[in-house]
Structure formats: C-alpha cells, structure tokens
Amino acid sequence: MARPRKPLLSTGRIVDAARALVDAEGLAAVSTRRLAAELGVSGPSLYNHFRTKDQILEAVADSVSAQVDLSMFEPAADGTRPGWRAALHDWAVSYRAALREHPNIVPVLAQGPGRRPAGLRLADAVFGAMVDAGWPPAQATSIGALMRYFVMGSALGSFAGGFVDDEDAYDPADYPHLGQAHLLAERQEQVDERAFETGLAALLDGLAVQYGQLTAGTTH
Amino acid sequence: MARPRKPLLSTGRIVDAARALVDAEGLAAVSTRRLAAELGVSGPSLYNHFRTKDQILEAVADSVSAQVDLSMFEPAADGTRPGWRAALHDWAVSYRAALREHPNIVPVLAQGPGRRPAGLRLADAVFGAMVDAGWPPAQATSIGALMRYFVMGSALGSFAGGFVDDEDAYDPADYPHLGQAHLLAERQEQVDERAFETGLAALLDGLAVQYGQLTAGTTH
DNA sequence: ACCTGAACACCGTTCAAGT
DNA sequence: ACCTGAACACCGTTCAAGT
Numbered sequence: 066m067a068r069p070r071k072p073l074l075s076t077g078r079i080v081d082a083a084r085a086l087v088d089a090e091g092l093a094a095v096s097t098r099r100l101a102a103e104l105g106v107s108g109p110s111l112y113n114h115f116r117t118k119d120q121i122l123e124a125v126a127d128s129v130s131a132q133v134d135l136s137m138f139e140p141a142a143d144g145t146r147p148g149w150r151a152a153l154h155d156w157a158v159s160y161r162a163a164l165r166e167h168p169n170i171v172p173v174l175a176q177g178p179g180r181r182p183a184g185l186r187l188a189d190a191v192f193g194a195m196v197d198a199g200w201p202p203a204q205a206t207s208i209g210a211l212m213r214y215f216v217m218g219s220a221l222g223s224f225a226g227g228f229v230d231d232e233d234a235y236d237p238a239d240y241p242h243l244g245q246a247h248l249l250a251e252r253q254e255q256v257d258e259r260a261f262e263t264g265l266a267a268l269l270d271g272l273a274v275q276y277g278q279l280t281a282g283t284t285h
Numbered sequence: 286m287a288r289p290r291k292p293l294l295s296t297g298r299i300v301d302a303a304r305a306l307v308d309a310e311g312l313a314a315v316s317t318r319r320l321a322a323e324l325g326v327s328g329p330s331l332y333n334h335f336r337t338k339d340q341i342l343e344a345v346a347d348s349v350s351a352q353v354d355l356s357m358f359e360p361a362a363d364g365t366r367p368g369w370r371a372a373l374h375d376w377a378v379s380y381r382a383a384l385r386e387h388p389n390i391v392p393v394l395a396q397g398p399g400r401r402p403a404g405l406r407l408a409d410a411v412f413g414a415m416v417d418a419g420w421p422p423a424q425a426t427s428i429g430a431l432m433r434y435f436v437m438g439s440a441l442g443s444f445a446g447g448f449v450d451d452e453d454a455y456d457p458a459d460y461p462h463l464g465q466a467h468l469l470a471e472r473q474e475q476v477d478e479r480a481f482e483t484g485l486a487a488l489l490d491g492l493a494v495q496y497g498q499l500t501a502g503t504t505h
Numbered sequence: 506a507c508c509t510g511a512a513c514a515c516c517g518t519t520c521a522a523g524t
Numbered sequence: 525a526c527c528t529g530a531a532c533a534c535c536g537t538t539c540a541a542g543t
Binding site: 289316317318328329332337338 | 535539
C-alpha cells in the first residue's frame with residue numbers, strides 16, 4: 066500500500082507510542098525505525114507528522130508536563146485561594162510525581178519549556194500565583210527557577226539508586242563514611258522520597274522567612 | 286603503522302579530548318570515530334583503552350567531579366572547622382561552578398556516582414561532615430541527596446535560557462503572566478545566579494531550623 | 506600490547522515514486 | 525496528503541591481521 070484512504074498515523078498516536086517506548090526501554094531505545102515498527106509503518110512515514118525525531122521527544126515531554134496539576138494556583142469556588150506556601154508545596158509534589166512516572170524523558174524536559182505549551186502554562190501559573198501573592202516579579206521569577214531546579218534534580222535520577230548495590234565498591238580506606246552506602250539502592254524510594262520532602266520543607270521555610278522580611282520592609 | 290613503539294593513546298589523553306569535544310560541541314557530537322579523528326587514530330583504537338563509549342563519558346564526568354572543592358569539610362590548620370552551614374554553602378557554590386564549566390556532561394553526571402571515584406569521594410565528604418556536625422545519619426543522607434537535587438537541577442539547564450527569545454512565542458491570551466519572558470534569555474546568567482543563591486539560602490535557612498529542633502530534642 | 510581496515514547491524518533523514 | 529523502498533552519510537562495536 067502506498068497511501069491508505071484513512072491515515073494510519075496521527076501525531077497523537079505517535080506521541081503515545083513514543084512515550085510508551087521511552088517508559089519501557091529508555092530514551093536510547095527510541096529510533097525512528099523502531100518506533101515506526103511499533104506503529105506498523107515504515108520509518109520515513111513519521112516525517113509526514115513531525116519534522117525530526119527530536120520534535121517527537123519534545124512532544125512526549127510536553128505530554129508529561131500536561132499531567133502536572135496546576136489547580137492549586139487558581140481561586141477556589143468560594144473565591145479563596147490557598148496561601149502561596151501551601152500551593153507551592155502541593156504543586157512541587159504533583160510536579161515530581163508526574164516526572165517520576167516517566168523518568169526517562171526528564172532529560173528532554175530539563176531543557177526548558179522552549180515553545181512547548183504545557184511547559185509554558187506551568188511557568189505562567191506559578192509565576193502569576195507568586196506575583197498575586199505579593200512577591201515582586203524578580204523574586205517570583207527566582208521562585209519559579211529554584212523550584213524547578215529542585216524538582217528537576219530530584220526527578221532526573223534517583224540519589225539512592227546512583228550508588229551501586231555492592232559492598233566491595235566502597236573501600237573504607239578510600240571512603241571512610243560510605244560503609245552503609247550499598248544499602249541505599251534497596252531503600253531507593255524511601256530515601257529519595259524523604260530527601261525530597263525534607264528539602265522541599267526547608268526550601269519553603271526559608272522562603273517564608275524572606276517573605277516575612279518583604280512585608281516588614283513594606284510597612285515602614 | 287600497526288603498532289607504534291610508544292603508545293599513541295592513553296586513558297588521560299582520550300578523556301581530555303572527549304571533554305574538550307563535549308564542551309565545544311555537546312554530547313551528541315561525541316562519536317567514537319569523531320573522537321578518534323581528533324586524536325589522530327582510527328575509531329576502534331579507543332577500544333584498547335575503554336570498554337565502551339559510555340565508559341569514556343563516565344570518565345569525563347568523573348574528571349569534572351574531581352574539580353569540586355571539598356576542602357571546606359576538612360579541619361583547618363588550627364583544628365577548627367567551619368560550621369556545617371557555611372561548609373555546605375561553599376561546597377554547593379563550588380559544585381555548581383564546576384558543573385557550569387562543563388554543562389554538557391551534566392546529564393551523565395546526574396546518573397549518580399556509581400563506581401566513579403571522584404563522585405564517591407564527594408558523597409563521602411559531605412556525608413561525613415554532616416555526621417560529624419551532629420546530624421543523625423539518616424538526615425545526613427537526606428542532606429547529601431537534597432543538595433545534589435538542587436545543584437544538579439540548577440546546572441542541568443539554564444532556567445532563563447529555557448525560554449525562547451521571541452516575544453511572539455508568548456501569546457497573552459494563553460500565558461497572561463509571561464509578557465516579559467522573552468527578556469529572560471538575554472539576562473540568563475544573572476537570573477540563574479540569583480535564583481541559585483536565593484534557593485541555596487532558603488534551603489540552608491530551612492535546614493538550620495531543623496537543626497535547632499534536633500538540639501532542642503536532645504537536651505530534655 | 507596496541508594499532509589498522511573491513512565488516513556487521515544499526516542510525517536519522519531525504520527523496521522520487523506510488524495512490 | 526500520506527505512505528513506500530532505496531539511498532546517503534553516518535553510528536558503536538567486533539575481529540582478524542599486522543608489528
């Protein structure tokens with residue numbers, strides 16, 4: 066067949082298949098030929114729907130950004146809003162959870178929103194909410210950036226999983242304090258979860274101090 | 286020539302050339318053939334010194350980890366030590382500075398220390414210093430992890446540089462708060478620097494609160 | 506031990522040809 | 525408009541052959 070009466074492919078089908086492949090086998094497993102085979106077509110067919118392979122991966126990244134809950138930045142039905150601290154906390158948790166469901170695409174996401182709509186919506190929501198809460202624009206920008214650093218860093222790779230699960234790798238003569246490091250790998254999830262919550266709480270506590278100084282500065 | 290009397294290659298020369306290539310043209314530009322050409326040999330020659338291309342990149346990553354200053358975790362000549370907060374601050378600044386000199390290798394570094402000696406030395410130093418400062422081991426682990434999240438996230442990609450430098454990309458109807466976002470790209474360095482310092486200060490302030498509660502708990 | 510060229514099984518992308 | 529196979533210029537890696 067050369068051209069079917071109904072298109073075999075669509076951008077949506079390609080993105081779904083690419084995301085499944087990335088999740089199952091990693092970024093390196095995604096080749097245009099492999100992805101096309103998964104979709105039952107030949108490799109060059111994809112180029113009718115995307116200009117490059119990179120744009121397919123960008124679309125996968127954006128589909129993951131789109132999963133992040135942003136509702137905490139909107140006023141509730143009764144017109145009230147959660148405080149900026151609570152909103153920021155819940156957003157960071159949702160953000161990290163979305164990335165951890167698709168960890169292999171995080172390096173692509175980490176390149177910034179660029180022109181990806183879901184990434185831009187996310188940046189718009191957090192910046193707008195911080196400004197509305199009384200943060201000066203420059204500080205609101207910093208908050209968007211530093212939260213991103215922390216969430217991306219925590220999702221990019223497991224801290225605990227970065228250590229090999231082999232006691233012999235940690236010679237006490239070379240690394241006197243890593244005697245238990247080989248245990249990290251098996252408690253990966255707990256270790257990373259706890260570090261994330263600890264860091265997030267510290268970050269928000271520290272920002273609250275700065276916010277207090279801000280208000281103090283305004284009053285006199 | 287088949288085999289020269291003096292080896293043409295060494296692991297050191299290969300790593301230096303690979304790091305230069307990564308810095309100049311990015312990870313994607315590193316192919317075994319290209320790297321070999323840069324070194325004046327044929328592609329397969331590299332396999333006499335490294336088992337895979339990935340191991341070459343790991344070695345480059347470790348050579349960057351080795352640049353991170355760890356001296357703030359050691360006792361000074363007079364036996365005194367900086368406090369854990371000051372040490373952590375200076376370490377984070379040095380860590381980020383080292384990564385920002387070689388941003389293209391950060392995704393490799395972000396996979397964790399694995400068996401890379403400089404990466405393990407770094408993890409050993411910060412964990413040991415936190416325990417010596419009185420943090421319980423589990424919390425010292427969290428601190429190592431959360432500092433890594435933040436530094437890696439801040440080095441992995443510029444926040445500001447992630448936005449395109451094109452006013453038309455930010456339709457006010459879609460992104461009501463991103464009217465100035467196109468200006469971020471040109472102030473990239475300042476914006477990221479400021480966000481990093483703001484976040485680092487917040488993180489350390491927040492940890493200081495937790496440290497205070499720790500001591501309070503011990504006394505009664 | 507350390508280099509070479511040839512070879513294998515892949516890549517991303519372009520393009521003319523088909524309907 | 526949307527698919528195909530053929531082709532181009534690449535990949536990482538293996539291996540027998542050379543000294």
